[in-house]
C-alpha cells in the first residue's frame with residue numbers, strides 16, 4: 001500500500017504541493033488529474049523517491065520512502081515525463097542497458113527481463129530498430145517497458161499518452177489496463193477521458209491541493225437537481241444547508257444543486273419541493289441530471305468548462 005501523509009513540496013517560497021494525503025491500495029489504477037502546473041509531476045517524483053518532500057511522509061508497504069529508498073526503488077517502476085532515450089541504441093540494447101542500471105547483473109536474467117517486458121509492451125516487431133526511428137507511440141512503450149524491468153509492484157506513469165495519436169492512445173490504454181492486473185498503477189493526465197477509460201479512482205489536484213479523491217464508480221452515482229422557482233435567492237437560503245447537498249449554485253432560472261454521492265435524488269427532490277412550497281416560494285420544475293467527470297473536474301477545480309489548454313506536445317485535451 002502507498003500512502004502520502006500531508007506531503008508538501010516547496011521550491012523556494014513557492015508551494016508546488018500543499019499538504020496532500022491519500023492512500024492507494026494494491027491493485028488499484030489511480031488517475032492523478034489536474035491542469036498544467038497543478039503539481040502532478042512533483043507528487044509523482046516524491047512517490048518514486050526522486051524528490052524529497054519539504055514536509056510530510058511517503059510510505060510504501062509501511063516503509064518510509066526516504067529512509068528505505070534503495071529497497072523501495074526496487075519495487076517501483078517509473079515512466080517520467082521526460083525519459084532520456086538514447087536515440088542510436090536499438091530497443092533491445094536500450095532495455096538491456098536499463099536492466100543493468102537496475103542491478104540485474106546476470107546476463108541470462110537480463111535477457112529474460114528484457115524478453116518479458118518486450119512481450120508485455122508488444123515491442124517484438126521493432127526489437128532491432130534504433131530508437132530514433134520509432135514513432136512517439138513506440139517510444140512511449142519503450143518508456144513503459146523500462147519501467148517494468150524490475151517487475152514493479154507500483155507503476156508510476158507521468159502522462160503516458162501525452163502526444164500520442166488516437167490509435168496509439170488506445171494501445172497505451174489497453175496496455176495500462178493489462179498492467180493494472182498485476183501491479184498498482186498511478187498515472188497522471190490532464191485528459192479526463194483517460195481517467196474514465198482506465199482508472200478505478202480519480203485524485204484531482206488544483207494548485208498543489210487535492211480537491212477530489214473518489215472512486216470512478218461512485219462518480220456515476222453523483223447527481224444534480226435543477227430547480228426552477230420564484231425567488232431563487234430566498235430558495236437558496238432555505239435549502240443550502242440541507243443534508244445530502246454538496247454544492248448550490250444560482251442559475252438564470254433558479255438553482256443547481258450538486259448532490260453528495262450518498263444522497264437519494266428522489267427523496268431530496270421531494271424534500272426540496274416541500275420546503276419551497278411550505279415557504280410560499282413558487283416551484284415550477286425540478287429536473288434531475290447525472291454529473292460526469294468533466295463537471296466534477298470543473299467543480300473541484302473551481303473553473304468553468306473551457307477550451308483545451310495546449311500542453312507541450314499534447315494532441316488532445318479536456319473534452
Ligand SMILES: Nc1ncnc2c1ncn2[C@@H]1O[C@H](COP(=O)(O)OP(=O)(O)OP(=O)(O)O)[C@@H](O)[C@H]1O
Pocket residue numbers: 011014016034035036037038039040041042043190311
Ligand atoms: N524544480 C522546480 N523548481 C521550481 N519550481 C518548480 C520545480 N518543479 C516544479 N515547479 C513548479 O511547481 C508547479 C507544479 O509543477 P508540476 O510539474 O508538478 O505540475 P504538473 O501538474 O505536472 O504540470 P504539467 O501538466 O504541466 O506537467 C509548477 O508551477 C512548476 O513550475
